[in-house]
Amino acid sequence: MTLPMKPRRSVLYVPGDKEHALEKAKTLPTDSIIIDLEDSVAPANKELARKQAAAIVREGGFGTREVVIRVNPLETPWGMVDLHAAIAVAPDAILIPKVSQPGDILGTAKVVKAADGNPRTRLWAMIETPMGIINAREIAACAPDQDNRLACFVLGTNDLLKESRARSSNRRFAVVPWLAMTLVAARAYGLDVIDGVYNDFRDDSGFRAECEHGRTLGMDGKTLIHPSQVIPCNEVFSPTDEEIDWAKKIIRAFEEPENARKGVITVEGRMVERLHLVMAKRVAAIADSIAARSRVEEPWF
Ligand code: COA
């Protein structure tokens, strides 16, 4: 038996004030959409973006795509209004920017509870400040308590570069330790982690290389800024045919009656332990849910 999995390979930001882009997102083969009210929306458009985001989420039509609203930080003049508007339309998740300590999650979860938020709405946390990296473990530790609704970390690499004064050159050499720290903190508490964006959206080979890099680090997917990034990202973060075949072989081998009580077996000359069975079941579950999705083709891709 495999568990149903939610692939989060491609997670596309769409500025909340761009109505056309919001409509277009409904036709793109992206796993998740983040409707942004924060960094990509100028102060003059904050109200418009909030209204449009609420209207489009209420209206629906996103199919299997997960819909997330990124609010402004609660200490800004827009944050609390954004949060209440988001809670009212019950998206799959609300993404909280610049999470630096567990209190940022606990406080938001309390507001969601007090506003009688739909139980389906989860909280996602942007990890994008030096303090957020230092406290990643304590923040992730909020996850096991279901009342806190915490489901996913999203790396904000542009903010991290700004705050740290590091450079992104050399295969992100400077930020890799922070990405890896965040990843293990998240995994210790069962959270998904989505990599940061690749700004140069016309550079296909650079983008693909950074997707591979993120996948090697263990990321579940990547945040995206442009429709042209969706398909290559899905390709890199999907299990390959070889990985799926190998996973199925491991599952079948452990199902053999003679292996039912064994901890370690040999499959095609390679040692396979029960921990590989757990990994194989995850690969098979992700592959199943990807296969179950109807693929939306866009002629301009
Ligand atoms: N989501 C959905 N559709 C998008 C999109 C997005 N993020 N970015 C662009 N599109 C659409 C455009 O509306 C356009 O649609 P059309 O061909 O039907 O008219 C098409 O994709 C091609 O867009 P293009 O002209 O190549 O890009 P642009 O110059 O309009 O915009 C950006 C470039 C970077 C400004 C834009 O992609 C964007 O706003 N990205 C998101 C930025 C963001 O949210 N940042 C915050 C997190 S880091």
Ligand code: MG
């Ligand atoms: Mg940011």
